Amino acid sequence: MGPLIEVVLGGLMAGVLYSLVALGFVLIYKASGVFNFAQGAMVLFAALAFARFSEKMPMPVAFVLAMGVMVLMAWLVERLVLRSLVNQEGIILFLATFGITYFIEGLGQLIFGSDIYPIDLGLPKEPKIILEDTFQGGILINIDDLLAAAVAGALVLSLALFFQKTGTGRALRAVADDHQAAQSVGIPLNRIWVIVWSVSGFVALVAGIVWGSKLGVQFSLALVALKAIPVVILGGFTSVPGAIVGGLIIGVGEKLAEVYLGPIIGGGLENWFAYGLALVFLMVRPEGLFGERHIDRV
Amino acid sequence: MSDARAIGEVILAVESISLAFGGVQALSNISFDVREHEIRAIIGPNGAGKSSMLNVINGVYHPQQGTIHFKGEKRHRMEPHKVASQGVARTFQNIALFKGMSVLDNLMTGRNLMMKTGILSQALYWGATQREELKHRERVEEIIDFLEIQSIRKTPVGRLPYGLQKRVELGRALAAEPTLLLLDEPMAGMNVEEKQDMCRFVLDVNEEFGTTIVLIEHDMGVVMDISDRVVVLDYGKKIGDGVPDEVRSNQAVIDAYLGVQH
Numbered sequence: 001m002g003p004l005i006e007v008v009l010g011g012l013m014a015g016v017l018y019s020l021v022a023l024g025f026v027l028i029y030k031a032s033g034v035f036n037f038a039q040g041a042m043v044l045f046a047a048l049a050f051a052r053f054s055e056k057m058p059m060p061v062a063f064v065l066a067m068g069v070m071v072l073m074a075w076l077v078e079r080l081v082l083r084s085l086v087n088q089e090g091i092i093l094f095l096a097t098f099g100i101t102y103f104i105e106g107l108g109q110l111i112f113g114s115d116i117y118p119i120d121l122g123l124p125k126e127p128k129i130i131l132e133d134t135f136q137g138g139i140l141i142n143i144d145d146l147l148a149a150a151v152a153g154a155l156v157l158s159l160a161l162f163f164q165k166t167g168t169g170r171a172l173r174a175v176a177d178d179h180q181a182a183q184s185v186g187i188p189l190n191r192i193w194v195i196v197w198s199v200s201g202f203v204a205l206v207a208g209i210v211w212g213s214k215l216g217v218q219f220s221l222a223l224v225a226l227k228a229i230p231v232v233i234l235g236g237f238t239s240v241p242g243a244i245v246g247g248l249i250i251g252v253g254e255k256l257a258e259v260y261l262g263p264i265i266g267g268g269l270e271n272w273f274a275y276g277l278a279l280v281f282l283m284v285r286p287e288g289l290f291g292e293r294h295i296d297r298v
Numbered sequence: 299m300s301d302a303r304a305i306g307e308v309i310l311a312v313e314s315i316s317l318a319f320g321g322v323q324a325l326s327n328i329s330f331d332v333r334e335h336e337i338r339a340i341i342g343p344n345g346a347g348k349s350s351m352l353n354v355i356n357g358v359y360h361p362q363q364g365t366i367h368f369k370g371e372k373r374h375r376m377e378p379h380k381v382a383s384q385g386v387a388r389t390f391q392n393i394a395l396f397k398g399m400s401v402l403d404n405l406m407t408g409r410n411l412m413m414k415t416g417i418l419s420q421a422l423y424w425g426a427t428q429r430e431e432l433k434h435r436e437r438v439e440e441i442i443d444f445l446e447i448q449s450i451r452k453t454p455v456g457r458l459p460y461g462l463q464k465r466v467e468l469g470r471a472l473a474a475e476p477t478l479l480l481l482d483e484p485m486a487g488m489n490v491e492e493k494q495d496m497c498r499f500v501l502d503v504n505e506e507f508g509t510t511i512v513l514i515e516h517d518m519g520v521v522m523d524i525s526d527r528v529v530v531l532d533y534g535k536k537i538g539d540g541v542p543d544e545v546r547s548n549q550a551v552i553d554a555y556l557g558v559q560h
Contacts, residue, residue, distance in 0.1 A: 166427065167406070167413040167434075174396045174407045181394035184356065185474060186382030197510040238398075 006139050007251055007259050015251020016152045017214075020207035021228035022235065022243040023155065024200040030163065031172035032082075034093040038101040040225025042201060044217075045108040046070055051117035051217040059121075063205075070201030071194075073104070080191040086189060087179050087245035102282040105222055114219065119212040123147065148210045152244065155206065160240045172196055177268045182265075230278035236291025245289060250274045260293025306334030308367075310355070310478060315364030317350055317534075324350040325361065325534045332478070337504055337511045339521045341545075343554060348514045349391055351531065352480050355512070356388050357381035368478075383411050387476035389467045391483045391514075400536065401466050403429035404455055405441060408473025409434040412471035420560055438473055445499060447468050461492040468499060472507075479503065481513040485520060493517065498525055522546065530554070 021043060028036040049069045053062035081096050123144045130139055163169040174182045175192050183189055211221055227250075230294025254273040262269045281288065310332040317325040325347045332338045340348045353359040357378040366373045368384060381506065387408070389486060396404050413430060440446055442448055445465050450458060455466055464484060471479055482498065485493045501524055503509050515521045521528060522542040530538035532554040540546050 047453070165431075167410060167431065170399075170403055170407055171410050173399060175412075177396035177398055178394050180358070180378075181390065181396065182407070183358075183378035183390050184382060184390070184394070185408050185470060186379045187407070188377075188379045 002139060007255050009139065009141060011252030011255035012248055012254065013142070013149065013251070015248035016145075016149045016244075017207070017211060017224075017229050017247075018231045018251055019146075019244045019247025020152050020155070020210060021225045022231040022247055023152075023159070023240065024203040024207065024238055025228055025232045026067060026235075026237065026243045027159065027200045027203060027239060028196060029176070029232075030240075031176050031192060032093075033176045034091070034097060035212065035237070036200070037094065037097040038104055039200065039204065040222040041101045041104040041108070042070070042073070042204035043103050043208045043211065043221040043225055044219065045073070045208075046205035046219055047119070047212040048108050048112040048117070049213060050205065050209055051119050052112045054119065055117075063209075065204055067202060070205055071198045074194050074197030075200050077197055078190055082193050083190060091282040099282055105219075109219070116216045116218040118214075118216050119209060121209070123213075123215050151206060151210065155203065155211070156240055156244050163240065168195070231273040232288070233278040234281050234288055236288025238289065239290035242288055242290035250277065253277060273287065303517075305336045308332070308431065309334045309369060310512075311367040312351075312355070313365045313367070315351075315354055315361045315366070317347075317354060317359055317361040321533050325354070326532075326536075328364070328531070328536050330529045330536065332510060332512055333502070333526075335508050335509055336526040337500070337513065337524055339525035339528045340512065340514045340531060341516075341518075341528060345533070346531040347534040348531055350534075352388065352482050352514060355381075356386065356480060380402055380403050382474065385474075385477040386480065387471035387474045387478075387484055388480035389464070389471050389484060391486065393460075393463050393467050395455045395463060395467055396499070396507060398454060400452050400454055401447060401458075401469075402438065402451050404466055404470050405438045405473045408470040409438065411474060426521055437475075441469050441472050444472075444502070449466070461488050461495075464488070464496065465490075465499070468496075468503075472503065472509075475507075479508060479511045481511060481515075483514050483516065485517055491521065502526060515541055 021039060024039040024042065025036060028034055029038070046066055046069075050062055050066040053065050056062075057065075077100060081100060083091070085096060086095055121144070127140045127142045130141060130277060147291065171182070171187045171192055172195070174185070174187055175189060182192075208217070208221065211224060215221070215224075229246075231245060231246040231250050233246075234249060235242025235244070250273075255269045256271040257273045258267070308331045312331065313329050315325055315328045317322070320444060328347075328351065330338075340351060342348050350359060354361050357376045357380065360375050368386075375380075396407065399407075411435065442451060445468065447465060447469065449461065450466075452460065458466065468481070468484065471481075481500070485496050488496065497520060500511060502514070506512055513525070525542060527539070528545045529536060529540055530548070530551045532550075537550040537554055538548040540548070
């Protein structure tokens with residue numbers, strides 16, 4: 001029993017990290033109908049900013065400053081890119097985010113450098129052994145993993161409430177649905193876009209810090225974000241809780257597959273398992289586990 | 299009927315509006331006014347520029363020439379959300395509702411402009427925000443009763459039949475408590491019964507709330523019955539303006555609709 005639980009726990013922790021990135025995708029998709037390919041680049045940029053700032057100043061100040069940088073970025077993205085693309089097809093906006101991706105990746109490394117930078121949150125790194133009496137050998141867990149899980153949980157809860165219960169949340173959903181109609185009821189499209197990119201910038205910053213403290217801040221952070229794509233396919237593009245559940249399923253799934261199926265069909269399963277699962281979901285349930293079902297009257 | 303509402307001063311004055319898309323002249327030199335509390339219809343054959351006119355009033359299009367005075371103030375180049383904040387609400391020819399959201403949520407977006415609490419306090423869902431939400435919800439429920447759509451309150455709009463969607467769209471516009479309501483073909487594609495319902499709602503809105511209404515409509519019977527004054531457009535030009543009887547007997551209007559022998 002012990003090893004199985006350890007594998008599942010490890011998977012859950014990895015899953016939480018995927019979820020954090022997936023959350024950023026879902027937010028922008030929910031609030032503007034755009035699949036934001038740049039989310040990974042934003043995670044990298046935010047993490048770089050935080051890592052470099054925290055070399056020179058206390059961590060809370062660095063956090064606030066990095067957040068300021070992300071808000072500035074949101075404002076620039078709206079001003080320079082999105083504003084000219086109001087009422088365009090989703091695919092046009094999607095391609096625009098490709099451009100944004102490469103620009104942000106380049107800019108981030110230009111400003112902050114392209115080495116590997118550590119983020120030390122001052123948490124105990126050595127794993128703890130718990131439940132030694134129940135299982136033989138006990139179970140290994142990491143404190144920072146638990147903290148990441150708590151942060152993700154809090155984020156999801158507050159964002160879900162924000163979207164469902166408040167006027168601004170409703171305005172965000174309205175913009176995602178129909179630009180023109182949203183404007184006609186007096187919703188200022190431009191401000192909404194700045195808000196939503198700022199919020200997803202915030203999520204990117206949190207994700208970047210959590211990832212960065214585990215792996216170090218480096219270019220590969222931008223690629224980790226690609227793992228979040230199967231997560232949103234699984235959970236549904238429009239569902240905040242879906243991003244979490246999807247992340248957990250993929251995290252646990254790929255670890256279990258690696259450990260129990262790996263020896264049978266060969267290793268490296270962990271790298272493609274998520275994409276395989278996403279493919280199956282696209283065929284069976286394209287709107288994901290929690291996504292809004294698309295209804296068209298014929 | 300029109301006596302009860304006491305038609306007032308000019309609330310919207312459109313002066314010498316010209317609008318072109320590249321080489322296509324959509325509107326040329328259009329002037330007309332709308333008085334407080336009246337129902338003003340814009341009619342004309344397809345492609346006459348009726349929707350373009352509405353889009354100009356609404357701020358979606360910016361005309362190359364001409365001015366618009368609203369409530370006595372000259373209006374400068376303005377975006378739709380700004381126009382909305384001045385008290386202008388509208389519906390669209392091809393329904394533009396938030397399809398994934400419930401009827402209730404759609405109507406609540408109409409109250410968006412009136413929500414005072416800031417984003418931060420909304421994010422935290424503080425007491426004030428909660429009270430405000432309830433207050434708006436109350437008003438929205440009144441509109442739901444008024445439009446007799448109680449039973450579909452929680453239904454996602456995308457699932458509703460066409461006629462009901464049109465009604466919900468009217469509801470969303472009403473939720474903003476507009477002084478000027480723009481309706482782009484509110485009865486298009488409806489059967490006789492649905493049209494009668496819609497006529498009743500439009501008249502009731504006008505009478506009970508005193509809302510000024512500008513509407514585009516193709517059904518001549520409806521237009522002549524409910525409107526106080528009618529503007530007729532053809533190929534982007536104004537060819538008639540007056541009370542329904544005047545317009546009905548205007549030779550240029552008859553020609554535009556029936557065609558002329560050359």
